[in-house]
Amino acid sequence: MNYAERLHVPLRWWALATMFLATVLLAFLVATPAWVAFAATGLMLAAVVAVFLSYGGARVTVEGGLFTAGSARIPVDQLGVPVAHDAAASRRLAGVDADARAYLLLRPYIPRSVQVPVDDPADPTPYWLVSTRHPDRVVHALVAAGAPSGRRVEGAHLDHPDEGE
CATH class of the missing domain: 1.10.287 (Helix Hairpins)
Structure with missing residues (x-):
């Protein structure tokens, strides 16, 4: 996908x-x-x-085993469990809970985001936090492309079809 x-x-x-x-x-x-x-x-x-x-030209894509956010690209197999965040969690992660080493592609007019941990030991970036209008779709696309899937995280919302909801 x-x-x-x-x-x-x-x-x-x-x-x-x-x-x-x-x-x-x-x-x-x-x-x-x-x-x-x-x-x-x-x-x-x-x-x-x-x-x-x-x-407004920044693009978020999941294609060919790569996750692209703006000008940054990373192979999906180097990512951890992606998490979709609502507006409140996104604001918190971009503010008081932010890590200065994280890669951020945020837009003030898009309140929701996806947080994707980076599991590459050679990469000092702990995670990417990317604004998106459809965080659940990005998570599904990342999981379909090979990123690990996870369970619900507090302050986040994942709608995996394989979860027993």
């Missing part, structure tokens, strides 16, 4: 940026010649689009 997700920015960010740029354009039109207002707003629009597409 393969999994692929792009962590694109939410529509409300685009709406807010559009309203902000419209406000800037109106302010510039009042204070500067029209060509300056349109040029400045056009440059800001290009910058906003570039930032949103870049920031």
Whole structure:
């Protein structure tokens, strides 16, 4: 089972940026010649689009025995038991319970995450914490690709079909 997700920015960010740029354009039109207002707003629009597409371009995939999160990749056979976390557990793991050596791919607009321990003795990274809109699907894809499966963990939710629920 393969999994692929792009962590694109939410529509409300685009709406807010559009309203902000419209406000800037109106302010510039009042204070500067029209060509300056349109040029400045056009440059800001290009910058906003570039930032949103870049920031929202991160991908989370499980394909061909590899788990990819952003620009980082790791073979699934070097991973421990993946755990799907809800918003509260994700916030705690990214904050007070965080390990500074962990690999984090977090987006503030995606509250849930998957935590995947790294079982490679040569790798100093203890785990990956990755934002995802579908943490259970990522866990299922990792387990199907060869990562070990586990049981329920407090503060997490796993919906394995093989569990007796």
